[in-house]
Amino acid sequence: MRIIAGQHRGLTLASVGKGDTAAHLRPTPDRVRESLFNVLMGHGMPQGARVLDLFAGTGALGLEALSRGAVHCTFVDNGRIAQKLIRENLTKARRTGDAWVLTTAADRLPAAPAPCDLVFLDPPYGKALGQGALLAAQAAGWLAEGALVVFEDSAPQAVQGFTVLDNRRYGDTHITLLSPA
Template sequence: MRIIAGAHRGLALAAVGKGDAGAHLRPTADRVRESLFNALAGGRYGDPINGARVLDLFAGTGALGLEALSRGASHVIFVDDGRVAGRLISENVVKLRAEASTTHLKCDATRLPACEAPAALVFLDPPYGKGLGARALASAVAGGWIAPGALIVWEESAPQPAPEGFTPLDTRHYGDTHVTFLERDG
């Protein structure tokens, strides 16, 4: 895995190794990440990355949030309570020298505390088929984590319906990964 573009283009990320099967650690493949970020940069959604505060739910390795940071995001909040994920996020943040522009919340993404500043871009990559994505979005909304008009990028094994308070924008399919784009109402 590597950073695809931006200030840290080509930087190799920490190796997942055996991963953490119990925590369903499943990093987004480079080609899917590249396609996803090409879609974000294509202008259809404005400029959702540059200067954005980003929330990366079920962050895993942190690759999605770090890619956004490399492409101009101002701050990334990683949310993942997995032991292996925590180690990988820490290693990758150090590799990018991004300690000042990142925060790692070691908590359950479906039980978020209140926050002070909402995110304009949200990556949501829950374990497939567990129904955790909608619960995490509800928790993020309740805690003030998602700004009105924020763009949500939701990876799952199938297209996801828009929960109440969100408008569907698009769905893309990359192999066994479906990416649903939503906008927070408001």
């Protein structure tokens, strides 16, 4: 797994290894990330964006956004192995100064210090955790007006109070782009 483009292009990220089966670590494959970021560029993202990476896992999505010009990323994951991988990857990329790692459940976020323009939401497949986490992030002030939400799951997603902008399928992965209504 590596950073696809931008400032850190080609940087090899920390290996998940055996990972944490209980946490369902499932990094977004390079080819899916590359396609996703091509779509995001059409929306003017992530250049200059503040990013929230919920269920961050290895942090690959948030790190890709930082590499491509995001100004800050908050990584959220309550798994110890995931937190270790995120910190290791931030250190490798020398991005610890413009990133935070929150060690909390994605649906229990503290109040946001500043709203985010781009939100990655990649919950464990089949656990129905994503919608609650997105609504909690919105309630805690993490979503900027007109924020773009990237919801990755095993099926297309719709969330009450959000407009579906696009749906893409990559094998068993579905990417749904949403925006607050």
